[in-house]
Amino acid sequence: MKVLGILGSPHTNGNTVLLLDAVLAGAAAAGAETEKINLADLQLAFCVACGRCYAVGECVHDDDAEMVKEKIGEADAIVLASPNYINSVTAQLKTLMDRCSLQIHCQVWRGKYGAAVATAGGSGEEEVAEYANAFLRVCGAQTVGVTTARAAGVGALQDQEAALARAEALGKDLMAAVAEQRVYPEQVAANAAFAERMKQLVLHMAEHAPFQYDYWEKMGWL
Ligand SMILES: Cc1cc2nc3c(=O)[nH]c(=O)nc-3n(C[C@H](O)[C@H](O)[C@H](O)COP(=O)(O)O)c2cc1C
Numbered sequence: 001m002k003v004l005g006i007l008g009s010p011h012t013n014g015n016t017v018l019l020l021d022a023v024l025a026g027a028a029a030a031g032a033e034t035e036k037i038n039l040a041d042l043q044l045a046f047c048v049a050c051g052r053c054y055a056v057g058e059c060v061h062d063d064d065a066e067m068v069k070e071k072i073g074e075a076d077a078i079v080l081a082s083p084n085y086i087n088s089v090t091a092q093l094k095t096l097m098d099r100c101s102l103q104i105h106c107q108v109w110r111g112k113y114g115a116a117v118a119t120a121g122g123s124g125e126e127e128v129a130e131y132a133n134a135f136l137r138v139c140g141a142q143t144v145g146v147t148t149a150r151a152a153g154v155g156a157l158q159d160q161e162a163a164l165a166r167a168e169a170l171g172k173d174l175m176a177a178v179a180e181q182r183v184y185p186e187q188v189a190a191n192a193a194f195a196e197r198m199k200q201l202v203l204h205m206a207e208h209a210p211f212q213y214d215y216w217e218k219m220g221w222l
Pocket of ligand 1 (some may be wrong): 016120151
């Protein structure tokens with residue numbers, strides 16, 4: 001089983017990565033093959049809302065976003081990690097999210113599991129992590145939980161030992177969810193309602209966005 005961690009912080013040795021690495025270590029201890037991607041090391045252009053992905057299944061940009069999405073596609077579980085930047089995720093992670101619009105319309109990450117971690121200087125870390133998980137759910141995944149911590153300096157967390165232990169436990173639970181194919185009934189219901197909205201959107205856009213229409217048809221969802 002594969003678990004992919006995606007770090008949205010520009011600090012690849014900062015606070016957030018401590019939590020992400022601990023989640024991945026927990027998953028690895030439970031038998032996962034883990035991989036980490038630092039978005040800060042990649043080329044990621046902004047979505048320009050041209051609609052080309054909906055129409056032909058390809059982006060106008062030829063950069064690293066497609067590689068990241070391929071790796072997500074190969075993973076059983078994804079862990080998103082971001083510091084709180086003005087009560088949201090970093091621009092790096094948000095840019096990746098915006099580049100996943102087709103993946104949302106096509107609900108491509110159904111059957112996957114996710115979790116999120118966030119850190120903050122003083123507040124908002126829970127909301128940021130919940131926001132990251134909400135993104136995974138609109139792509140079709142189920143989310144297992146979040147873990148958060150506040151900064152105590154550069155590369156240091158408040159109550160670090162306890163924070164890392166919670167993060168490791170989340171990684172183990174993520175793996176348990178994958179292994180038992182855990183079902184979260186409230187998320188399944190919310191995902192089904194959201195997918196129905198996507199279906200109506202795909203039908204409405206069919207003439208100008210044949211790629212996503214064909215995908216839904218091929219999946220037998222229309
Ligand atoms: C641009 C920017 C915006 C930030 N916004 C907030 C904020 O709104 N609330 C907060 O508590 N901390 C904020 N912080 C602090 C970071 O969330 C915090 O230091 C975090 O642990 C940094 O993680 P990192 O080392 O992984 O980058 C901000 C930091 C930066 C650089």
